Amino acid sequence: MVEFxxxxxxxxxxxxxxxxxxxxxxxxxxxxxxLQKCSGGANRVAVVEDGSR
Structure with a gap:
């Protein structure tokens, strides 16, 4: 599983x-x-906005 x-x-x-x-x-x-907050496993990606546009 991969969590975003x-x-x-x-x-x-x-x-x-x-x-x-x-x-x-x-x-x-x-x-x-x-997910709002990942469960902490190895397969996780924290997605953020960079505001560059």
């Missing part, structure tokens, strides 16, 4: 990550979820 932490994102971007993980999870080879 979205707690530091605006609602717009958190929604995009949630939509993407739902699409990716349709694959039998991937198990991904979007």
């Amino acid at each position: 932490e979205t707690g530091q994102l605006s609602a717009r971007y958190a929604g995009m990550v949630a939509e993407a993980t739902a699409i990716w999870s349709k694959s039998s080879r991937l198990n991904v979820v979007a």
